[in-house]
Amino acid sequence: MRILFFDTKTYDKESFEKQTGNYPGIEIDYLKTDLAPKTAPLAKGYDAVCAFVSSDVGSETMDALHEAGVRLVLMRCAGFNNVDLEKAAEYDIEVMRVPGYSPEAVAEHAMALALAANRRIHKAYVKVRENDFSLGGLMGMNFYQKTAGIVGTGKIGAAMAKICRGFGMKVIAYDVYQNPELADFVTYVTLDELLASSDLISLHCPLMDNTYHLINKDTIAKMKDGVILVNTSRGGLVKTNDLIDGIRARKFFGVGLDVYEEETKNVFEDRSDEILEHSTTARLLSFPNVMITSHQGFFTEEALAAISQTTLDNAVAFEKGEITGNEVTERQ
Numbered sequence: 001m002r003i004l005f006f007d008t009k010t011y012d013k014e015s016f017e018k019q020t021g022n023y024p025g026i027e028i029d030y031l032k033t034d035l036a037p038k039t040a041p042l043a044k045g046y047d048a049v050c051a052f053v054s055s056d057v058g059s060e061t062m063d064a065l066h067e068a069g070v071r072l073v074l075m076r077c078a079g080f081n082n083v084d085l086e087k088a089a090e091y092d093i094e095v096m097r098v099p100g101y102s103p104e105a106v107a108e109h110a111m112a113l114a115l116a117a118n119r120r121i122h123k124a125y126v127k128v129r130e131n132d133f134s135l136g137g138l139m140g141m142n143f144y145q146k147t148a149g150i151v152g153t154g155k156i157g158a159a160m161a162k163i164c165r166g167f168g169m170k171v172i173a174y175d176v177y178q179n180p181e182l183a184d185f186v187t188y189v190t191l192d193e194l195l196a197s198s199d200l201i202s203l204h205c206p207l208m209d210n211t212y213h214l215i216n217k218d219t220i221a222k223m224k225d226g227v228i229l230v231n232t233s234r235g236g237l238v239k240t241n242d243l244i245d246g247i248r249a250r251k252f253f254g255v256g257l258d259v260y261e262e263e264t265k266n267v268f269e270d271r272s273d274e275i276l277e278h279s280t281t282a283r284l285l286s287f288p289n290v291m292i293t294s295h296q297g298f299f300t301e302e303a304l305a306a307i308s309q310t311t312l313d314n315a316v317a318f319e320k321g322e323i324t325g326n327e328v329t330e331r332q
Helices: 010-020 059-068 085-090 103-119 121-129 155-166 191-197 217-221 240-248 280-285 301-320
Strands: 002-005 027-030 048-051 072-075 094-096 147-151 170-174 186-188 200-203 227-231 252-257 290-292
Touching (some): 002 010, 010 301, 072 301, 094 301, 103 155, 103 200, 103 290, 155 170, 155 200, 240 252
Parallel strands (some): 002 048, 072 094, 147 170, 200 227, 227 252
């Protein structure tokens, strides 16, 4: 199988090259450019393409991949909201993903964001670098005995729930499906109850039609005053303008974001020499209680190893006609 790998970063190539020796039937060529309608024709002669959550795998790209003869789209991530599954089914192009690589990696980063936003670590770091050892603006609150609300209790949400329990927090959750692993310490409630009761709200659900802009002016109004909100899942879960209005209204004690609506052009790119016009990112960063990172929740050695191995396993399974459960269909 020949795979064309799009949007290659140094760490991507290193992690996949470590694995390829175990997959003698697979040949990978790496491109720095990302997958999009204009670049998809480059896949002519390849059996599969490998894309990421920031890639454009929409309708036009699918048309071009079909024309190029591609039979498989390997998503080296859990998310697939950027993929036109209807077109993929029409062209009989299989789409496979990596549903779980290191849940703990993302959950630990979610808690890191919550702690940083709470204790103003980003502000403290800058102050001390300038020899300012005053404590003004650095007041936080204890997480111990506070209530953590977990929205989505799949593998990552479950890992976050366990971390919160370790901090001595009461843990409540909202999900369509209750995770039996959490039955001994998590109480499932309605979304409205979670919003009203939580001191910390952490989002861990997929981006779908029914979760798009789940956090908006109406749901923000139902939250406790002084809540901390963390999103390490998908930027589209939060309506950014409504979030900014809520921050300005002092609804939030802190906000931690590893993903946000405007991130697509920013993800993993160095734009330090650019002027970001009309940037909501700049608006968010203007608030002292907001902590933003660059979609790095997954970024650990263990997670990258798991991503590369599962992606290559998916390719082998596809060639053998085996079903792994990693196939993505319209029904999802």
